[in-house]
Amino acid sequence: MSIQPKLVRFNQNVLSKYRIYNSIFMTLPFDAVTKTGVLLPLFHETCVKGFQAGDDPTTIVETFFKKYQARRNEQSQINLFFRLIQYIERQVVLFDAIEDASFSIVNNMEGIGTLRSIKEKAAAQDKFKELRSYLEAIKVRIVLTAHPTQFYPGSVLGIITDLSEALKTDNLTEINNLLAQLGKTPFFMDQKPTPYDEAVNLIWYLQNVFYFSFGSIFDYIQQNIFDDQDIENNIINIGFWPGGDRDGNPFVTPEITLKVAQRLKNAILKNYIADLKILRRKLTFTGVRLRLKELNNLVYNTFLQKENEPQITLQHFRDELIALRKIVKEEHQSLYYNEITSLINKVHLFGFHFASLDIRQDSRVHDSMFRALVEECIASGSDVFPADFLNRSLKDQQNYLAKITGTVEGITFKDEQVVNIVETIKAIKTIQTNNGEVACNRYIISNNQTTMNVLQLFAMLKIIAFNDELTVDIVPLFETVDDLEVSDKVMEQLYTNPNYKAHLANRNNKQTIMLGFSDGTKDGGYLMANWAIFKAKERLTKISRKYKIDVIFFDGRGGPPARGGGKTHQFYASLGPTIEDKEIQLTIQGQTISSNFGTTESSQYNMEQLISSGVLNRINDTNLKMSRENKAVMDKLADISYKSYVDFKNHPKFLPYLERMSTLKYYAKTNIGSRPSKRGKSSELVFSDLRAIPFVGSWSQLKQNVPGFYGVGTALKWYDDKGQFRKVKQLYKDSSFFRTLIENSMMSLSKSFFDLTKYMAEDEEFGEFWNIIYQEYLTSKRLILKLTGYKELMENEPTGKASIQIRESIVLPLLTIQQYALRKIQELQKDPNPDTEKIAVFEKIVTRSLFGNINASRNSA
Template sequence: MPTEPKLKRFNQNVLSKYRIYNSIFMTLPFDTLSKTVALLPLFYDTCKDGFERHEDPTTIVNTFFKKYQARRSEQSQINLLFRFIQYIERQVVLFDAVEDAAFSVVNNMEGIGTLRSLKENAQADHKTELLQEYLEAFKVRIVLTAHPTQFYPGAVLGIITDLAEAIKVDNLVEINSLLGQLGKTPFFKDKKPTPYDEAVNLIWYLKNVFYHSFGGIYDYVQQNIFDDQEIDNSLINIGFWPGGDRDGNPFVTPQITLDVARKLKESIIKCYIKDVKYLRRRLTFRGIRERIIDINHRLHNTLLHKEASSRISLEEFRKELFDIRNILIEQHQSLFVDKVTTLINRTTLFGYHFASLDIRQDSRVHDAMFRALVKELIANGNDTFPADFFELPLKAQLKHLSEVSGVIEDVEFKDEMAINIVETIRAMKTIQDKNGEIACNRYIISNNQTTLNVLQLFAMLKIIAFGDDLTADVVPLFETVTDLEASPSVMEELYTNPVYRKHLEARGNRQTIMLGFSDGTKDGGYLMANWGIFRAKEALTELSRKYDIDVIFFDGRGGPPARGGGKTHQFYASLGPTVEDKEIQLTIQGQTISSNFGTIDSSQYNMEQLISSGISNRLNDKNLEMRGEDKEVMDKLASLSYDTYVNFKKHPKFLSYLEHMSTLKYYAKTNIGSRPSKRGKSEGLVFADLRAIPFVGSWSQLKQNVPGFYGVGTALKYYEDRGEFEKVQHLYQESRFFRALIANSMMSLSKSFFNLTRYMSEDPEYGEFWTTIYTEYETTKRLILKLTGFKELMEDELVAKASIAVRESIVLPLLTIQQYALKKIQELEKAEVRDEEKIRIFEKMVTRSLFGNINASRNSA
């Protein structure tokens, strides 16, 4: 039977099912639900028709009440709007669950970009041995970050998972119960989570998704590509930031870091115990059963921290499993060997650490910590640093920093900053001793600008805990456009520093460099942020090859295109031979975790796509370097786009527009993350203090998505105006990298809806500013369609386009309510007598409407 087209599969298995289950949801016997359900479709139609007539949200809401609910009191109207918000949030959850359930039907789990496809293509091209060679050296690391851009509490995530499972088998009784549970479960949190809470929430994915999906991928590679032979490479692993990422988060303490590492170890041991219990039921043979029972007891003792002699180390655990497997092969006709091999593979992937905990802090904070540390050492008579250290020339400081040795002991620190860095670095060493080196062996310096930033940390790691045997890597993070341009000179100074070079040799001549992150797009605009990273990678690759260093690029991909993300596998498949590609490392955060890795199917599929994109990049001889003339065009586009974006940021209304016309200040009230919503302590709004999540999120709530497209249209128009548009078209045809950028920008444009805020065009203060944004949107859309030859945006991504369309239609009433509430607040704040109670109610309405809008943007990654 022929397979239906992908869009048809989506319409049948997602859209149709959503409509059916949404109708069931509407019949639930809750007191206030029936009226809400009856009125919401009428409100949706009023919104849709109103925006088509270019009406403003206030007029639309007033028209609805006048037409359908004229007798309602003002308080009753407000209550109804809150009930609409609650119901729409749950519709988004239902759609998520339906989409999750249909994932393996809509997506071809053995098609292009999967491991099966990779294997078969390699066989057809007689490149199986080459594929094995690459897979033994290649790695993918996804790093789960502590940056929540999604508002689902743990209880709701559990409902989505269970609902998806029930929908897969059309279990109507279970679906009915779960929809009832969904209707009663609160979506918002009364207080902010702690960093430990955030870690526990993400460990749920480790236990319930990654343990199974990553294990399954490894099993497949071993069985089908390596013919059941051992692979000398873990291939895939997980990094973890909650509990380790201190950047701008004063609530992450050394004790939190230790607690998270302990929780990670406990969680993986519980997974192993579960698998060992299964083996205990199957391996009932003489000489094996007793050993399995013993492993089970010793794992429990390790979990409960019993006396050391009764525990089992990772090395002992693995040795026992290998011995048992050999006995099964030699004496028991290989019965259940595959189950034992699967568990061995899990220990290869996850050890006793489960995920590698990264530490991260800002270079400016490190500088303050370092100065506090040195001053205390000098005051205590410690001679690690000379008394005049800070008066020395920079070159002398760098030399001293790289050459310090020995571990400081018996110094009682009093300065809070000195104590913090000392305890943090000692915590890293403690975690390595308890969970293995890989459990915590990277320290990332965000906002890294200079060689001094790196060597300050390098020196502190050595003298505080590690001594000359430094089993940790210093990872500079170059974020802004300026820092990216300076990165090669910083790294060359490090590569030519004899002591640092010796450290790299001890670490296998490998240097990890983190590039970009969501602040890059916020700082330099969409094209420049991405092109700046690409050019930095090229320069750093060339430099590292010159010094025989294997450079590993760690990408801060930030979720949606506006935060440096987008379609990740397309991005990696497009890099070409001038960028080192032995390993892919990237951050996964917010809704990207649940949308791309939230179920075993989606996690397996998207991880295979990542592995395949990295490997096929090496197997594919056609993936050629971008030509000189194309690079010139790309340079010019990025430069024009950057200038346009920077001038836009300098607009006198830029910050006040965000502050007064968007939801920016409401992000701090949502209680979704443990971090403060801005970096500095300044009273007023300062651009440098803005975090990327509320910055990008505020544009998204306005349905303007500025960071994902602003400047692109102006850059393309430069070539159109000069009659040289064919140069950009040639770049688009020849460069997979540029095509990936344009595809991501199209997604940002697709999620824009300027009719929502069209009323702002007539605002006496912000009308001209709104028109500036809208003009750039129209220019970008028109020229991207001209460039691609499409009649409409995303016409080559019909399923993603359809998914976005459904989600946008679900939240249209929510967006309308949000804008209505924002307008009400503005009016109330201008009134002669402020009604604080009413302002509070409408502020709550804005905050509550943030939730569903963000959750509905799940497919942004």
Template sequence: MSTQPKLIRFKQNVMSKYQIYNSIFMTLPFDTITKTGALLPLFHETCQKGFKAGDDPTTIVETFFKKYQARRSKQSQINLLFRFIQYIERQVVLFDAIEDAAFPIVNNMDGIGTLRSLKESAISENKLEELQRYLEEFKVRIVLTAHPTQFYPGSVLGIITDLTEAIKRNDLLVINDLLAQLGKTPFFKHKKPTPYDEAVSLIWYLEHVFYYSFGSIYNYIQQNIFDGRHIDNDIINIGFWPGGDRDGNPFVTPEITLKVARRLRETIFKNYYRDIRKLKRKLTFKGIGERMTKLEIQLYKAFTSLEKSELTLTHFKSELEAIKSMVINEHQSLYLDEINSLLNKIQLFGFHFATLDIRQDSRAHASVFNAMVDTLIASGNAIFPKNYQELSEKEQVKVLSKIKGSIDLSLFEDDTVVKTLKTIEAIKTIQQTNGERAANRYIISNNQTTLHVMQLFAMLKLVAFENELTVDIGPLFETITDLENAPKVMEELYTNPDYAKHLKKRGNKQTIMLGFSDGTKDGGYLMANWAIFKAKERLTAVSRKYDVTVIFFDGRGGPPARGGGKTHQFYASLGPTIEDKEVQLTIQGQTISSNFGTSDSSQYNLEQLISSGILNHLNETNTAMAKHHTEVMNDLASLSYEAYSNFKKHPMFVPYLERMSTLKYYAKTNIGSRPSKRGKSDKLIFEDLRAIPFVGSWSQLKQNVPGFFGVGTALQYYEDKGEFKKVKDLYNNSNFFKTLIGNSMMSLSKSFFDLTKYMADNEEFGEFWTIIFKEYETSKRLLLKLTNSKELMEEEPAGKASIDMREAIVLPLLTIQQYALKKIQELEKAEVRDEEQIAIFEKIVTRSLFGNINASRNSA
């Protein structure tokens, strides 16, 4: 392993290679427009010089055409801009592949935060037994979601994989062909993917990456930490949302849910089949070969035959165990490691591969539930008292706790009611075919009350789980108000005898999900993170009081503005007042491909997550936050919340997003199956906005508001009072605060206000733009002061270099996007609307979104 600094390794293995391969790429003859590859560097240079000189995007584009392309027709100029967009989004793919290929060289695969490092520090501190004990109950679950924060069709993902491998081998001939293939492969999706399409594209990662990285991590733990002993705990597992996440997605039907579960089952059988075939070539011993052949045939049937497979998980495991003991007793333990490795994978993935979560909004549940009750009462069914709807909330909870009986789904005609109840039926079916772990959790988003939980509790029992409820209910608290009310809701549930009985049967474990994305959208960056931290402390206390182990499931996005950023540092910083027996978090969009897209990055980042959760436990120096630090943190969060709330109430807030950003174009990108906003109203309402387009639009403007707004104002308050040393003291003593600040600095380092400086002179939006810019300047100045830094991300030079490189690649793309947005505004103000021209520039904006979205992948 090279001992050179990380930045030098990055420059040699990423930046230098990019320059070489990009120069090959730029000379490939792709299209009818000649010299696109030769013109793009000139346009890039024009952008850099133009912004330095204070020019706006329109001037930069017009200067370029005047200087280099004066004889082109207007139509030809537009065509060239489209070609530039196509080239740049492919340059992003090339950079992705080079960064993936260099991952194990740039990152120290045995360094701090890896399992080897964890094991060595446990041995040196005489804590190996403690580590073993902890690993017997500690779990990490990453939950893959189809939230649309990345645009790569499956064909392009395949090219990235092949390109990564070719770059690792420095195979120039293959690289050349793949770059040519990339140039000719379309990126644009003409129609939205279905939820099933999204599931299939994520199952690709399960089949080709996670199956292997999870297996090798588990093998390492078993062999090196447990000396080869069997571990009863799976330690790492995968959750899966595509096909089960119904929240705001009318296209997720019960049929889709069943289809996705079937696909997951078929895929894990396929992986086992490949492993069994490899093993069979090695286990050619008497009495074993025949048994292996039988397993091979059974597995093949399991994913090719339409009939239900006869192979059970118990039989599969016991056959392999029998083969294992024959190998040990009769064949000198030949190939024992390979048999153990397969047994470990069976323990991790069962016949389900990933646990399918079901999720729906509490408001949708409430209306379905009430419609269901009304139908049952009208039909003379005595399950609910006739006066149920007149009862108080408390009395309704009492009725729902004691609910008994089952209902006939043919009674219901309302489509939404039928779909919701059939989804519950689908959970039962999946458990019967793929095992209980295949689908055993139902998440209620926007959960506000105890009644919301009990409505689902009753529906589950009435539809499919009358005798035994083998499903965990996970309330999701999102807004700042809901986070404050969460402990009260949970205490009501814990003290409800019937709910407590259900929890006992489920091992006295309660999953609670907390939404970082919507929390940030609602309360701003500091307040969202602090509100979640405090909610976790209070939820831990109330759960411990009733002897319940709370499992926190964090709804995190890719960028810091959606709870992402340096995730493992965040978990390592939580301290003893927050339950940490399990780490669960959503992984979405570009975070899946950037952090877990290859075996190397997947293994490294999973190990970091495992270590961070365990270090928080083993590390006795990580104490609870001192009272005076909590006061400062409270203060900073309140001050930033006030600043962000006032900013959000500004009359220009929604109009600015609607007319000056790319917000309304997200719906046209066809990158996700889900509608881009919640409500049905034509008018844009802040509450209806989804966190992804909201955060994404600020990111496309290069203003990254949700990642820093309010931070500067809060810090300035302490500076003005002459008490800045209090904040410094907090920063030096709290890893939690340090992680928040580091992530905010990442958001700031991805901001580029020169791009939109022209808006300062806009009659309507000039004042609003200036408010954002001032907050950016204040935040940047004070964060540098707080961290004693000369520049942002000074302590992460390799991460900064990667961001700088990506930002440089997409600079022309952003310029074109702003130029097109400005043109649309001018055309819309004209006396006679030229619809054809407006449509062309709108297409430019939409097309330019993709490269920018994909280039942000190291936001995680």
């Protein structure tokens, strides 16, 4: 039987189902305003026709009330706004659930990029040996971060999961109940979550999704590629930032870090206990039953932390499972052999740690902590640092730190910063003792600029808790364009330092380097941020190979393209032989977690795509090195784009526009994350204080998506004006890396809708600035279409385009209400005696409207 095209499968299983269940949903009574479900389609139609006619949001809203609800007073109108917002938020959830339920039907789970596809391709090309060799070495790590870009509280995520399951079987009674539950469940939090709350929310995904999807992937590889032999390499693993990421988050304390690590251990033990329970029902044989019961009791004692009862080590647990499997094979005809192997594999993947907890802090904070530590050590009479240390030359300081000896044990520190770093480093040691070294063995230095940044941490780790052996990897994170430019020089200084090189030798000569993260796009614009990372990787690969160090690149990929994200498997498949690719590591955050990894099917599919992106390059050798001519064109495009973006960023109206015309200041009121919404304490808006999430999110709410395309059009136009566009076309044809950048930028352009804010073109203060953005959008769209030969954006991804269009259609009334409320606030604030109560009401409307708009963008990753 032939498989229908993906778009047809999407239309039948997602779009049609959404229309059916949405009609049921619209009839559910949520509250006293019974007509809301009837009025929403009318308001939606008014919005569509209004924008087509060139009307602004205020005119559209006023037209709707005049035509359909003329008798409503102002308070009644406000009430309706909140009811409409409530409905639209839940329409987004319904669509999410339907997409999740249909994932395995819409996406071919055995198609291109899946493990089955790789296996068959390798067999057909007689490259099975190469495939095995690659899988014995490759590691893919996804790192779940504490950066929320999605507004669903845990209760709503639970409903989405249950709704998806009910939709798979078209269980109308259950669907009806869940939709009603959805209507009565709040979508907003009364207070900000703690870092521990964030960790608990993500641990849900570990227990309910990754435990099963990772297990299935590993089982498949073992059974089908390694003929049931045990594999030493774990291939896939998970990193974890909530509870460990202190960068800009004063609420992450050493106590929180320890608490999260214990929660991770308890969570994985709970999953093991559940699997042991299943095995005990099956393995009822002589010589197995009682031994399995005893093993279960040991794991349970460990879970309950019964110190007065016998507990179990990870090694003992694994050895016992292997012994039981051997008995089953030799004495019981291998009955349930695969089920035992599956649990052994999970123990191999997750240990007693479940996910590796990373610690992260900003280099500037470390510098302050380090100086305070040195001063307190000297004042205490300790000989760890010489009395004149801080007055020595930079070179002398670096040499001293690299070969530092001694310990700060016994010193009572008073400075709050020093106590924090000392207790944090001691917490790492404690976690390694309790959960295993892999449970917490990386410390990331964000905003890393110099060799000194690394050596300060290197020394602090050694003198505080790791005097005998440093079992922690120091990971510098180079973020800005300037930092990326000098990254290879920083690393060469470290590689040539005898003491640091000795440390790397003890760590299997591996050095992990993190690059980019979302501040890169905010700092340098879309093209330059991505190209600067690519070039930095080439230089770092070259210098690392020179000193015989295996460099591992850890990518801060963000979520949407505007934050460094996009189609991640395409990104990795596009890297050529000049960039080391033995391991793939990337951050997964916000809506990317729920959209790409939120179900066992989507998690398995997207992890397989990531594994295959490296495998196919290696066994097919399809990635050609970028030619000198193409590199020159890429350099020029990035330089022009960068200059265009920096000029735009430096425009005198840039910050005032964001502050007064966007939703930027409302992000702080949403209570979605534990971190403060900006870095500095200044009451004025400072660009460097802006966090990437509210920065990118504000452009998204305006439907302008500036960070995902600004400068691209100007760069392409330079070649077009000079009659040299053929050079860019050649680059697009030859370089899969450039094609990936263009395709991700197309997604940002596709989700822009300038009709929403066209009224700003007439604004006395911001009209000219709005037109600058709009012209760049038009130029980027026109020349990207010329470059690709497409008639419309995302022509090559009709299913992704269709999903975006439906989501954008759902939230169009929400966006209209948001813009209406923003304009009302502006009008009221012009009054010499503004009505503060009215302003507060409209500000609440703006804040509430953020939720559905951002949640609807889940397919931006």
